[in-house]
Amino acid sequence: MRLLWKWGVAVPLGVSLCVCQTAAAALPESLTQALNKAQLRTDDISIVVMPVGNNSVSRLPEVVTVVDKPLADTTATNDDSSAANTPAPTDSANQNSEATLKGSTPDLTDGVSISTTRVVRKAAIEAHEKRIHKKTDDPYTYQSLEDIAPPLPQLPSDSRLPAVPMALDLDTPAALLLHNADTLRTPASTMKLVPTFIALDTLGADFVWHTRVYHTGVQVGDTLIGDLIIQGSGDPKMTHERVSQLLYQVQQRGIRHINGNIVVDSSVFDAVSKDPAAFDREPLRPYNASPDGFLVNFSSMAIHSWPQTDKTAALTYAPYLADYQLPSTIETRDAWCSSARYSLEPEWQPTKLSLHAKLPEQCGEHIFYVAYPDAKDFAARVIADKWQALGNDLTGKVIAQEQPHQRPHGSHTLADIAPSVLPLVSYPSQPLATQIFDINHFSNNVMAEQVALSIGAYSLPDTQKSTGSSLYAVDDPVSTYPIMLGDIHSWWHTHLTTAPPHLTDGSGLCRDCTVSAANLSELLGYAYHHPQFAAYVDSLGIAGVSGTIAAHGERLPDSAAIGRAWIKTGTLNNVTSMAGYVQGQSGQAYTVVGIINTEHALNTYAARVVLDQLLDWTAQQ
Template sequence: MIIAPAYAQAALPAPIEASLSRANLTASDISLIVTPVGNKNASRLPASVQVIDSRDTDRQSTRPSDYNAVTANENNSSQNVTKTDNLATNITTHTDSQSALITIEQRTIEQHERKIHTYTNDPYTYQSVEGIPTVVPDENPSLTNDDNSAVSTDNASVKISFSPLLNHQPDVPRTPASTMKLVPTFIALDTLGAGFVWHTRVYHTGIQVGDTLMGDLIIQGSGDPKMTHERLKQLLYQVQATGIRHINGDIIVDSSIFESVSKDPAAFDNAPLRPYNASPDGFLVNFSTVGIKTHPLGNDHASLTYKPRLANYQLPNKIRTRDAACGQVSYSLSPQWQAERLALNASLPKSCGEHVFYVAYPDAKTFAAHVIAAKWQALGNTLSGQVISQETPYNAKNTSKLVHGLTAITMSPLPMVSYPSLDLTQQIYDINHFSNNVMTEQVALSIGAYDTTERANMPAKNSTQKAASLYQYQPMHTDYPAALTHISQWWQTNLSTPPPYLTNGSGLCRDCTITAANLSELLTYAYNHPSFDAYVDSLGIAGVSGTIAAHSERLPDSAAIGRAWIKTGTLNNVTSMAGYVKGLSGQDYVVVGMINTDQALNPYTARPVLDAVLDWTAQR
């Protein structure tokens, strides 16, 4: 156990003490570390962001007058990496001999946030109380997860070691909420690489006769964190492009890459319909979530549309309306997933108007089967059998099916389709910017499945399964104990603090713990890593984007606006943040703050404490 140095208990800066007092918190409730990193003359952080509003020149920010101290890496990936659905195409970089500054319109931020939270062609079901602020006034938002001496390291690339500027209770294990996501996302970048992609491969048994497959279609799940329903459609379209329009057999989904990772969706907070409680899976489709869009009809009814559609499952297309306030889905629709139909046991408040409710299906494999069947049919194709989703590799010898004739021909040795995912850089942008829990779990599990550095020490069962598989390309199978052990081994190999205690990697847990010293050391190590650009660009920008966008509303004159790259975390008794700040002096800082209490926190009073920490740091 690490013993905190004496100065860790020194008085906190006055602005932070004052914010703690206003929140009815004490210094014992918080752990803080602020540590300089890098070189003033060679910052690795992206260019700072200035927010302006040309609709009202009186409201244009005057705060960036100190930006002449800013230095920026001209090659940072905020300029060069293309991301999905972010602000990269809407920013302008202004440079002079002393600084680099990104200018962004306030209306662009507003449009970006609306796009995220509106049901569009490819819905992002971000799983965060901070990312989707749609809590009804009398609902407890604490039930959701946002769904955030010098620390030395053996990393040879670290050039300069600084003593912490602020170091308060750094070694107290605390519940981190979604700041835990910083751990598996960086370890994945280090072990798998920023350009890593998951390949979902499709095989077949039997033989193709004309446009008919006389046999089964086999989809081998890869653990892809973001197989949205639109991307699934593209996968099946590529199958159709091989000439197959009719399958005289079954579609079999092999999700065996992840073993026994399904969980009770009600276990965390008794809210099984909320998408942040979705289980990971070897073939996770659309985060196991349906978007239900309501359309008022004007006759005390509203029509309902669904994305994605579910085949062989009844979804009501109309609901009665009533006079009431529009709340969360459990209040407004009271949905129940029954064996063959979705039951809506309440009328819909008229005030909902056109609105989208996101509802998680309780079982990832059954959900995937329904969506695959619907997408295959929507492409104009037919299937004589059914979609079977299983957690074992396809093996004709072990199947109970009666196969004969052409369908008895063994499985194709090479895949007919190999469909790549978005690369890891894009995936962790979604994870950290919008705090997507189930995507984080997919990445954490994938570290155990795809990192080859420790394979010589893997359990024998994995080696046996790989050797016995019919597949030409077979990743290692993994489960949570194996994946978390892999993460812990990485920590012990690369860092000096004792490893944190993870249970799933996303922070959606109350028994997982990490120290401020842990996060500070990880972020310091990452600062000097070749994949740092991908990592820092995945974080929200204070007052601009991600789950830290509201920082400017809480603290309008904060020096950290546009100068801090932060991951946040929120649970009922946790408020946390960790990331990087560019000080007005040009010095970069790693900043970590975690508040834990024995009773429920009010996030609207606790969050300003950490805002004060960011502001104080940015002023250095």
Template structure:
């Protein structure tokens, strides 16, 4: 009898769970659920919240409290925290000291550079920094180049740990002193029967070898997939390119994450300095900035510019540096990952955004362990909309079929130009979150997270749901008074 009662209770519980799932699924449009079914993605691996911003309750809430991997949609969390904690005008400094007298254009001592995590120190901005040095009378440096990276305190990071692609730019490690997004750009040039590798910035001490077969294949699309870069021996600075390269491609650029940030900064600084006729006689060494005021201090563009770059183009390094900056700004330097975690969580808690399902690793979504619920993301989108900084937050997001990571998505759809959405893609993850402007002129917060081995097949389902939100959103959803 007890066994029978237990079985009946279990059957009843399963039936209730099934009915509850069916009730939730009934809220979803048929075209959307059909697309998921065709993609082989079960509904319990999908979370959706559709919230009209003029209504008191969500139109659709499915699996809203499930802890899901959002991939790069996590950048919304870091961006929101940064706007509220740092403010839109925040900028990162880079400071320079001359440790010695300057006579007749010669610095008789060391040049010291301290970084504070500026993620937008491009080649052009390094060149401008050097131009200011020359304006201070420095043309030649007889001492060493000392790099102070003490503003960040990070454990050893393996750039290949995430997916075995250590040379991919999206795996570039964060750093207090990062130049050009840690990218080393190589020009590939077919000459005769071989492929020549020419770095854009001189790389003294680095050997480059091409073991590439030149082919007569028509077209040039996909050439990067046929060329494989590798550093066979981590103890040696030797890059080997193997594979095939279509001769018809002509000259192409290949940007790689070859070195740790301080080494890349060194190559770029020395290369640009030499190009302008300067000399630097000494070595590049770790150093500490003096307590005296710097010779010069250059500021990055404002935070709003950084948010546009990191969201529209999903720049992981910029987001990771911003995440660390939040920790240092709130709890004092040096910046650590733990301080970044606590700073983001504190901001969300203060704004009433649920953090019970939040798991942070680097704030960029380049992670297998980061988690958040669709409900929390929807709350964040609603809080951002109610904020005086909403314009800055929304304008940083890709516009459907117009720019950023959505430039080639949903073309020919009525969504074109009518949604600002952050994308997120990893193996087994496909995510979208942001704002849709409906045909009825309403603004809708939209969150859709897919965690499943077939997540890459979710694109049609995403479009079906987005178009339903834009097109067929029931007018009966009551707006708030």
């Protein structure tokens, strides 16, 4: 039986299910008070709170219980039962010194009996947030690039419900709360929920990007007489360390010397480069980095400062750039630490990085992330430096281009022999599920763009998406913004019933994008019953615990939503938004969407409290 989806409920074709809003719904008193305090009107906000599934079984992850001190009946993973005496966890692949409770624990989940719950100390959350904010002015880029795990125990592998659609319940109650549900609004980063789920649906959670390496000419001993070709795949997270691993694999194939060029082919994405200053005149911020078919390290450099004893600080960089001057020290001044723009005043010049300010002494040991203005030049310089760092040499240069490598017309030298169809190296990315965790947990804009564009390149066979012009691969996929947006629009028409949102990019870093709360609620409801739901919901921040919603517990310490809401937030100067899922205390799961738009700049903190109250109210249901 074919099903349509309406407000998160599956309905057989021919069965009408309409949740209509005939008048403005009465808002809960806590929301009304928060709106008044934030000097916002009820017309400024759109809300949908919609039950999904039923209250006997939930597909949401286990509730996280935040405690001031470990409970007597927990088994701590570090064998330490004293919160006061437990040292803060270090930045490592798994920094979780919390407890996992197994068995039925209704006392921890407000009367809901579940098979597994998780406990995390409030002190661990606070220590984690303090540490990352002290470490850098850009905590989300830092956590994404350095793979810093949130302070949360991992779920046992057998604790989740099977990743298959649930039995559908056509008796699901009507909407719990509707307010301006169909009003089109600017969503900010909550829009990332759209391409990340469509990518999961069309590509699958285990999808990987393969960066392939070919060569022209011939290999004689450890010398390549020809060009080395790196064919970009659109991998959203090709960090500089992974570039080193890619080149090391080339070296392991016996190539140490290249009598030719290294050619980087980024043609998988066509004409996607953006002006990094166009959105908000902040071209140095990594969130403004442009997508690219071979994106390296988000086109961003980490500048690490180390205080010295002589009113100076030493500087190190990751990654280094070939043939580019980077200052090794900087003078310091007595001032508070701020962003790179104000603390360093960096300027990318043609051959060197200039720092026009003395570093504030309060920065101490600190990491600043600064975006480079040209993704292709950045990638070329990183590759050249990494190749040399491996002890290899190159007689030519690194050329980054948005077109496949072409053999010179009429040339018949050994160096111009066409490459084999089989790659020398095929280097897989991290799986899609891992990548969308970074996108939604840390609101990574350029990764969202890469994933969205990959929908256009890889989702379905389409002759319009393939040039077939490459010498070294057949039917090379190509995506553009029109192709990507067309595929998202087509997917929406096929699977959902609300009118498709208006998107112009894949990240929400746009002021002309519009969605309704009904749009996002329907998408979330559809995702809830989907086989890939676990990967989707696990990518969201947990209210009061992790991600961009971690501060929910600071703003509303007694919120019932702490540990039981999985949320993507969004913020622009006149937008505050959030969307995701809440596990009500009754056991009922809800989709929840709140979008605030104004014609003037918002008090972000006050506006965020309004949405905090919405989460708290929903969790109490």
